[in-house]
Amino acid sequence: MIPSIVSPLHEGKVITIRNLKYVYEGGVTALVEVSLDFKRGEYAAIVGGNGSGKTTLAKTLNGLLRPTSGQVLIEERDASQMTVAELAKTVGYAFQNPDHQLFCSSVEEEIRFGPQNLGYPEDEVRKNVDRAVEAMALGKLRAVAPLSLRLGERRRVSIASVIAMNPEVLILDEPSTGLDNEETEELMAKLKVLNDEGKTIILITHDMRLVADHAKRVIVLSQGRVLLDSDPRGAFSDLDLLRQSNLQPPAVTQLAHRLVERGIPKDIISPQELVFQVLRAGGIK
Numbered sequence: 001m002i003p004s005i006v007s008p009l010h011e012g013k014v015i016t017i018r019n020l021k022y023v024y025e026g027g028v029t030a031l032v033e034v035s036l037d038f039k040r041g042e043y044a045a046i047v048g049g050n051g052s053g054k055t056t057l058a059k060t061l062n063g064l065l066r067p068t069s070g071q072v073l074i075e076e077r078d079a080s081q082m083t084v085a086e087l088a089k090t091v092g093y094a095f096q097n098p099d100h101q102l103f104c105s106s107v108e109e110e111i112r113f114g115p116q117n118l119g120y121p122e123d124e125v126r127k128n129v130d131r132a133v134e135a136m137a138l139g140k141l142r143a144v145a146p147l148s149l150r151l152g153e154r155r156r157v158s159i160a161s162v163i164a165m166n167p168e169v170l171i172l173d174e175p176s177t178g179l180d181n182e183e184t185e186e187l188m189a190k191l192k193v194l195n196d197e198g199k200t201i202i203l204i205t206h207d208m209r210l211v212a213d214h215a216k217r218v219i220v221l222s223q224g225r226v227l228l229d230s231d232p233r234g235a236f237s238d239l240d241l242l243r244q245s246n247l248q249p250p251a252v253t254q255l256a257h258r259l260v261e262r263g264i265p266k267d268i269i270s271p272q273e274l275v276f277q278v279l280r281a282g283g284i285k
């Protein structure tokens with residue numbers, strides 16, 4: 001067997017994207033020239049207005065769409081040379097609309113399908129399914145038909161069926177849609193555990209509060225291009241850029257921007273920071 005040699009250029013990178021372009025049949029250019037890297041264990045958010053290319057980008061990373069031009073490397077391998085099954089072992093994608101993903105007659109079967117289909121041995125399938133069921137709190141719903149569940153529950157089933165394949169990278173496309181605040185926070189807590197265990201998390205969302213609270217990196221897409229790639233603090237201090245991308249910073253950041261003249265920094269991203277800065281400035285009169 002040929003030993004695998006990791007080029008120092010790609011060390012630590014789980015995804016490398018170079019000059020990626022995607023044009024849909026019919027001529028819509030969804031991605032213009034995207035170049036990005038994701039390191040193993042990162043927690044990144046991809047944000048951008050409707051139609052900015054977020055879902056298209058996610059789908060090119062796990063082989064659901066093949067780039068028109070440019071290159072995607074997954075753990076140093078050219079994604080164009082990998083099968084969808086090989087890609088699914090490394091990059092898991094939970095669909096924006098869970099109903100596009102769910103098709104089995106029970107939650108258990110749905111979550112089993114991925115690891116079984118990837119040929120994992122039965123004991124590993126069972127272990128992965130149990131872990132995914134536990135992570136998404138679906139224990140009581142194992143026997144239920146996915147399509148009879150509420151949207152928030154269907155979303156959790158779709159995420160569990162991705163977790164069950166045990167991919168290195170989890171891409172979640174608008175995971176908070178259909179979830180109430182409590183369900184969203186529970187989901188975020190589970191994602192944090194997976195991230196702490198070393199998984200790479202890529203969160204696609206319109207919800208800037210989620211980004212501020214959880215992501216360590218923000219990639220802003222606009223009309224198929226990367227407009228900004230920074231930490232959340234940097235991203236939220238640039239209101240013009242966010243407006244240009246049809247994005248609203250979190251309410252607490254907007255409030256801080258209105259208090260700049262009173263000595264409050266505009267890169268506030270949490271209520272705790274705002275309270276601290278207000279107290280430091282001697283209160284707001």
Ligand SMILES: Nc1ncnc2c1ncn2[C@@H]1O[C@H](COP(=O)(O)OP(=O)(O)OP(=O)(O)O)[C@@H](O)[C@H]1O
Pocket residue numbers: 024025026028029030048049050051052053054055056057096
């Ligand atoms: N199947 C398709 N066929 C043709 N054009 C498409 C298709 N899917 C998306 N597009 C177009 O590609 C562009 C990018 O769409 P994409 O779904 O990637 O954006 P998005 O950032 O995920 O948007 P949203 O926030 O609404 O989910 C848009 O102009 C969209 O209309």
Ligand SMILES: [Mg+2]
Pocket residue numbers: 054055056096173
């Ligand atoms: Mg989308």
